[in-house]
Amino acid sequence: MELREHPLYSPEMIESIKKVEATRPRRAEEARRGYRFEKMSLEEADKLLHQFHPDYIMEQKRELRVGPSKGELLNHEVADIFEAHSRLAKKLDEFSEFIKEPEITTDVLVIGGGGAGNAAALMASEHGADVVIATKLRLGDANTMMAQGGIQAAVTPVDSPAIHYLDVMGGGHFKNDPDLVEALVKDAPFVIQWLERLGVMFDKDPDGTMWVQHGGGTSRMRMHSCRDYSGAGIMRVLRDEVRNRPDKIREIEFSPAVELILNERGECIGAVLFNIETEEYHVVYAKAVVLATGGFGRLHIQGFPTTNHYGATGDGLVLGYRAGVPIRYLGAVQYHPTGAIFPEQIVGLLITEKVRGSGADVLNVDGEKFVFPLEPRDVEAAAIIRECAPVEKGGRGKGVRTPTGNYGVWLDAPLIDLLYGEGTIERKLPAMVRMYRRFGIDMTKEPILVYPTLHYQNGGLRIKPDGSTNVPGLYAGGEVTGGVHGTNRLMGNSLLDVVVYGRRSGTSAALYAKEQFRDFGKPTLQHIYEYEKELAEIGVPEDKISPVILPNYVPEHVRKKQLTSYYQGNLY
Amino acid sequence: MAEQSRKSGSINPEKPKDMVPIYIMGKRYFVPKTLTIMKAIEYAGYQLKRGAGCRAGFCGACGTVYRTPDSYKIKVGLACQTVVEPEMYIAQLPFYPAVKKTYNIEEMEPTAEAVLGIYPEVARCVACNTCTKVCPQELEVMDYIQETLHGNLDKVADLSFDCVMCGLCVSRCPAEIQHPFVAILVRRLYNHHLVPRSQQLAKRVKEVEEGKYDAEIKWLKSLPLEKLKKLYSTRPREGDPGVELKDNKIDWNDEVKFDYSGTNR
Numbered sequence: 127m128e129l130r131e132h133p134l135y136s137p138e139m140i141e142s143i144k145k146v147e148a149t150r151p152r153r154a155e156e157a158r159r160g161y162r163f164e165k166m167s168l169e170e171a172d173k174l175l176h177q178f179h180p181d182y183i184m185e186q187k188r189e190l191r192v193g194p195s196k197g198e199l200l201n202h203e204v205a206d207i208f209e210a211h212s213r214l215a216k217k218l219d220e221f222s223e224f225i226k227e228p229e230i231t232t233d234v235l236v237i238g239g240g241g242a243g244n245a246a247a248l249m250a251s252e253h254g255a256d257v258v259i260a261t262k263l264r265l266g267d268a269n270t271m272m273a274q275g276g277i278q279a280a281v282t283p284v285d286s287p288a289i290h291y292l293d294v295m296g297g298g299h300f301k302n303d304p305d306l307v308e309a310l311v312k313d314a315p316f317v318i319q320w321l322e323r324l325g326v327m328f329d330k331d332p333d334g335t336m337w338v339q340h341g342g343g344t345s346r347m348r349m350h351s352c353r354d355y356s357g358a359g360i361m362r363v364l365r366d367e368v369r370n371r372p373d374k375i376r377e378i379e380f381s382p383a384v385e386l387i388l389n390e391r392g393e394c395i396g397a398v399l400f401n402i403e404t405e406e407y408h409v410v411y412a413k414a415v416v417l418a419t420g421g422f423g424r425l426h427i428q429g430f431p432t433t434n435h436y437g438a439t440g441d442g443l444v445l446g447y448r449a450g451v452p453i454r455y456l457g458a459v460q461y462h463p464t465g466a467i468f469p470e471q472i473v474g475l476l477i478t479e480k481v482r483g484s485g486a487d488v489l490n491v492d493g494e495k496f497v498f499p500l501e502p503r504d505v506e507a508a509a510i511i512r513e514c515a516p517v518e519k520g521g522r523g524k525g526v527r528t529p530t531g532n533y534g535v536w537l538d539a540p541l542i543d544l545l546y547g548e549g550t551i552e553r554k555l556p557a558m559v560r561m562y563r564r565f566g567i568d569m570t571k572e573p574i575l576v577y578p579t580l581h582y583q584n585g586g587l588r589i590k591p592d593g594s595t596n597v598p599g600l601y602a603g604g605e606v607t608g609g610v611h612g613t614n615r616l617m618g619n620s621l622l623d624v625v626v627y628g629r630r631s632g633t634s635a636a637l638y639a640k641e642q643f644r645d646f647g648k649p650t651l652q653h654i655y656e657y658e659k660e661l662a663e664i665g666v667p668e669d670k671i672s673p674v675i676l677p678n679y680v681p682e683h684v685r686k687k688q689l690t691s692y693y694q695g696n697l698y
Numbered sequence: 699m700a701e702q703s704r705k706s707g708s709i710n711p712e713k714p715k716d717m718v719p720i721y722i723m724g725k726r727y728f729v730p731k732t733l734t735i736m737k738a739i740e741y742a743g744y745q746l747k748r749g750a751g752c753r754a755g756f757c758g759a760c761g762t763v764y765r766t767p768d769s770y771k772i773k774v775g776l777a778c779q780t781v782v783e784p785e786m787y788i789a790q791l792p793f794y795p796a797v798k799k800t801y802n803i804e805e806m807e808p809t810a811e812a813v814l815g816i817y818p819e820v821a822r823c824v825a826c827n828t829c830t831k832v833c834p835q836e837l838e839v840m841d842y843i844q845e846t847l848h849g850n851l852d853k854v855a856d857l858s859f860d861c862v863m864c865g866l867c868v869s870r871c872p873a874e875i876q877h878p879f880v881a882i883l884v885r886r887l888y889n890h891h892l893v894p895r896s897q898q899l900a901k902r903v904k905e906v907e908e909g910k911y912d913a914e915i916k917w918l919k920s921l922p923l924e925k926l927k928k929l930y931s932t933r934p935r936e937g938d939p940g941v942e943l944k945d946n947k948i949d950w951n952d953e954v955k956f957d958y959s960g961t962n963r
Contacts, residue, residue, distance in 0.1 A: 160939035168931050267751040267759060281902045284936060284943040288914035292948075295918075296930035304919045312911070315902040322895060325803055325886030327855060334894030345933045346943075355860060358756055362863065366882050370800045380747065402747055435752040471734050471781055475754045556860055560835070561755055564779050676745070684743040 134469055134566055136529045139575075145493035146536050146573050153487055153495070154544050165498045171505045177520060178508040181458055181613075186428050192660040194452045203425040204456060207444050210672035211661060212654045213384045214398065221407075225387050225398065225649050228411040232258045232376070233639040235397060235412035236632070237383045237442060240268025241357070241621065242604025243418035244364035245628030246635070250416070251374040253636035258410060259368065259375060260399050262382035262419075262437045262675065266365045269420055269435055269605065270624055273357025274478035274557060275341060276349035277625070278618035279314035282338060285346035287311040294619060297343040297502045298584075298612020301455065306610040309591040310619070313626040318350060321625065326363045327352055339483050341617035342463075343502035349618045354478050354557045357621060381408065382441055382675055385654060386415065386449045386600070389647035394449060394600035396649070402675065411646055413639035414599045416631045417442040418624075421583035421605040424677045427459055430580035431474025441673030442606040446587045448657045451595045451602070455585025458613035463506035464488075465579025467534035469565050474579045477558065479503075479617045481537055484554055485545050489536040489573070490524035496535075504614045507578040510535050514577065526575055536573040543570055582620060584611050593631025599643070601635045603627035718784040735762055735788060736777040749792035755779045758864035758878075761834065764788040774866055776834045794865040796876040801883065808891035810849035817880050820846055822873035829867035829877055835860050839867050839877055846880060851888040858885065910963070914948060914956050921954065929954045 135143070156162075166174065176182050190198045190205050200208075214221040234250040236243045239261025247259045259265070280290040290311040295302050318336070322328060329337040329351050338347040352359030368375050383397040387409070396411040419442025423434025432438070447453060464477040482488065482499040488506075490496050490513050497509040514533040515521020525533030539558075542551050551570045552559055562569045585608030593601045604624040611619060680688070717728040722739055729738040736750060751759030760777035764786045777790060799816045806812045814820055820843060829839035842857040858881035867877045905911070918926065932951045934941045947963065948956045 162938070165935075168927065263747075263751055264757075264759065267757055269752075272752045272754055272756045279899075280946075281896070281899050282946075283898070284946050286914070286946040286948075287906060287911045288918060288948060289933070289946060291915055291918055292926075292930055292933060295926065300923055300926060308915050308919065312906055312915070315899055315906055319896075319899055319903050322899070323890060325888075325890040327859060327885055327889045327893075330893065330896065332894070334896045335898055336896050340935075340937065344935075346936045346946075353859065355756070358862070359859075362882055363886060366798070366886065367803075369798050370802070372800060433754065435754075435757070436746075436750045470732050471737075557755070560860075561779065564755075565781070676747070678745055679737070679740040680743050680745055681741055684741075688743070 136527070138527060142491045142493065142526050142536070143573060145491070146489055146538055149489070149493040150538065150541060150544065153538070154541060157485065157541070157545055163495045163498045166501060166505060171501070174508045174512065175504060178512045178515065179504055180428050180430070180461060181504070183428070187457060191664045193447050193657065194450055195447070198453060199457045201427045201457065201459065203427045204422065204440070206670065207425065207440055207672040207674060208447055209661065209664065209666055210670040211658065211666060211668070212448065213400070213671055213673070214651065214654060215658055218651060218654060218658070221398070222651050224407065225409050225651065228396065228409045230258060230408070231411045232256050233413050234416065234632070234635045235260065235410050236416045236418060237397060238268070238418035238420060238604070238606070239265040239377070239379070240418065240420050240604065241270030241361055241364065241624035242628030242631070243416070244361070244368050245625050246416045246418055246603055246632030247368050247375050248364065249629045249632035250636040251371055253633055253640070255636035255639055257375040258378060258412065260378040260381050260383060260397070260410070262380070262402070262441070264379050265368065265377055266361050267435055267437060268361065269423070269438060270357045270621065271361045272433065272435060272476065273621050274354040274476060275480040275483065276351035276356045276618045277318065277360070277621035278341065278344070278348050278616070279318045279350060279622065280311065280346065280348050281315050281318070281336065282346065282348065285348050287314065289346055290314065290348065293344055294616060295612070297616040298614050300612065302612035303609035305591050306589070309630070310610055310622060310626050314622055317622070317625045317629065321360060321363070324363050324367055326360055329353065340500055341479055341483055342500045342506060343616045349483065351480065354480055354555045360621060360625070382673065383445060384673060385651065386445050387411070387649050387651065388449060388597070388653055389649055391647055393598040393647070395646045397445070411649070413643040414601060414635035416593070416635050417446050417587065417600065417602040417606050418604050418628060418631070419606050423580050423583070425674070427580055430461065431465065432580040433462055433465060433474060433476040434580070437676060439674035439677060440583070441675065442602070443586060444673045446595065446600065446602060446606070449597050449600060449653050451587045451597055451600065453586060454588050454608045455613050456583070456608060458584040459580065460503055460582035460584050460615055461507045461578040462581035463503055463510055463578055464537055464576040466574070467532050467577035468528045468575040469567070470530055471565055472561065473532070475561070476579070476581070477537060477574065477576050478555070481539055481555060481558065484550070485542045487538040487541055489538055491526045492524065493536070496524070502614055502616060510576070510578055528575065532577065534575040534577040537576050538573045539569045540571055540573065582615055584608070584613055584615055589627070591630070592634040593627055594634055599638060601631040603631035718782060720782050720785070721787040723789050724787065729782060731782065731784070733782055734778055735775065735780050735782055736760055738782045739777070749777065749790040753778045756862060758862035759792055761791045761864035761866045762788055763791055763866070772832070774832050774834050776862070776864065779834070791866060791869060794869045796865060796868050796879060798879050803886050803890050806887060808851055808887045810847055812887070813846055813880065813884060816883060817876065819873060819875050820880055823847065823875060824873055826872060828870045828872070832866045832870045834864060834866060835862060837861060842881060843875060843877060846884060851884050851892060854881065854884040855888040913961060917956055925954045
């Protein structure tokens with residue numbers, strides 16, 4: 127179809143697409159000659175971030191007033207979930223009795239059914255533990271399933287775990303916990319091999335050599351992929367293997383944990399689950415507990431749309447924090463540089479970094495390059511925000527306006543086929559091609575419009591390299607934790623993180639259950655009583671409740687007629 | 699009078715501007731015409747527990763079947779990836795009974811017989827192609843079932859790879875095959891047994907186990923921040939013009955350089 131007849135585009139978008147097409151041959155020639163847009167120096171990047179990255183907008187943040195990390199500067203939406211009542215608060219005395227009789231007793235309880243949770247469950251069972259894995263939605267409903275681009279591991283002859291270490295530290299602005307990074311990069315080749323043996327279908331040469339390519343902020347090509355279903359490729363296999371062991375791993379779906387149970391010695395000995403379908407509470411005792419609940423994208427920080435799955439409401443952060451685990455770098459939020467901004471139906475959805483890694487240019491309304499396409503994510507996102515921001519606000523005013531009044535920049539996907547041959551996009555990015563086709567756009571022929579979208583929780587609960595927290599018996603792995611990525615995670619290090627630290631926390635939990643666990647002692651919710659006391663001091667309204675569990679997208683005009691029903695979350 | 703009887707299901711029969719009527723399990727609601735089915739259901743006032751997962755087309759939680767008045771044909775889509783149509787009759791199918799069998803990948807043979815031993819119903823395929831027609835991912839589902847019977851596991855792995863396991867094919871199959879479970883079993887068998895392992899990867903794993911990179915990482919961890927930053931900002935990027943890498947040593951900055959003299963590298 128001719129562009130000018132296309133029902134979706136506005137005339138100004140069509141004008142801009144023509145400019146993109148006009149500059150494409152020249153840009154292709156430049157790419158063939160190895161020319162690229164100059165990368166920013168650390169100083170330039172720092173200045174850009176302070177001016178345009180959402181993390182640096184101080185009005186959007188406040189100091190946390192309760193708990194072990196009081197004083198931490200967080201976005202309001204995140205501070206809200208910590209400064210909220212327990213779901214058990216109104217009946218805390220009753221729940222204190224209720225938790226004395228467990229319905230289920232196990233060695234290891236894994237909370238969360240994504241990549242980290244499933245990896246933890248597998249490793250705990252490998253170490254002889256009986257495992258219960260409880261999850262909010264279905265097993266595998268997690269951000270892991272949605273990860274597209276790939277998983278990092280230094281395996282080529284010109285790469286090493288030490289160089290990987292350097293890339294991770296630089297990407298995270300050198301704020302990373304060095305011990306956590308060391309474990310991440312050293313485990314990386316091994317976990318890829320573990321996944322390979324489990325039957326994950328990595329992109330490979332016929333002789334078995336893995337395909338690798340660049341991601342933002344990498345100095346060597348170490349991104350391993352499964353087409354652009356990398357996360358799904360891994361998640362489906364981990365889930366399948368968990369379900370191969372029903373005698374060792376029991377799964378409980380649609381039952382998020384809403385509070386941890388400690389004993390009089392301050393050890394974690396289980397959790398209270400909430401069946402969201404029948405609204406029953408269930409008490410699980412476990413010798414060790416692993417928090418693997420993922421991130422907080424569905425809190426829609428600063429009003430951003432998100433790439434995250436429906437249940438990503440930061441529940442584990444709240445549970446761990448109330449039990450006494452400090453947080454770090456939770457004020458650092460990752461906005462993925464390229465979320466879809468057009469058409470309207472897919473606003474916020476992820477356009478994998480692999481599109482840029484495969485050769486697509488990032489272009490403004492004039493069809494011109496304005497940033498190196500593979501800067502670390504925060505820098506790339508800030509550069510796109512600057513390009514679109516109006517001149518009077520210090521921006522460049524070079525964004526492309528959509529019919530609904532949003533702004534974005536072009537990702538020139540057709541350049542990939544021009545450079546590497548027709549069919550390359552279809553082959554490397556089938557999920558992306560399929561998604562755009564569903565909404566009437568052929569990304570092998572037309573550029574696609576993007577803008578940053580809320581993607582990842584850089585920080586989280588403080589852990590040690592073995593996945594342990596400061597609470598005995600409580601372990602954590604994956605996006606719920608903080609430290610390994612500093613204040614900015616690189617592409618491909620989150621899939622790596624969930625597998626490495628899922629495995630580590632599961633193994634450690636099983637060993638603790640076997641070797642260090644004494645007895646359940648006297649189960650208590652004392653930590654909740656104490657937390658509630660702090661909340662009373664700052665005066666938190668009764669209807670502020672967390673964990674949030676699910677966001678509520680029922681529109682206002684319906685809610686105001688739902689006079690006798692109420693939703694128990696703080697996103698009301 | 700068909701039109702009128704349809705309207706009788708709605709509390710609010712007026713058609714607001716830019717809104718279209720849809721029928722959620724038979725009950726009429728007006729929703730903005732630009733919404734996806736999932737957002738339309740939420741707009742109508744439902745808070746989803748089942749039938750919503752990743753909301754981006756990867757998890758298969760929101761398989762949906764619908765019909766429109768112009769045709770008797772069953773249409774399908776993922777609710778998060780399909781825009782509403784006027785007068786559509788929709789039902790989500792967030793779950794369809796299917797029972798995953800347990801198996802040990804390592805002990806199984808990568809053959810059709812082995813797969814049929816686990817899921818014998820595959821042999822009942824009548825090649826009706828209904829599974830392919832109903833696939834919201836537009837996969838050649840019947841083809842991969844047939845290739846399974848022929849033992850061409852590589853083709854099955856390739857054809858089924860983009861499966862999101864929504865189960866719509868299972869719901870329509872007259873032979874009661876559980877296609878997504880067959881597909882994941884075959885992909886795992888194929889990749890475990892038939893695809894060559896990466897030798898490069900095996901070598902690197904061994905090197906790490908032997909502690910080959912420990913000294914370098916220890917050194918990096920000991921560097922003052924300024925030196926670490928200098929090393930980072932001067933590091934050569936593979937593939938950049940003029941960059942020719944011959945090994946994986948950290949030796950590009952004369953001021954901040956690892957001393958390899960005491961190592962076996």
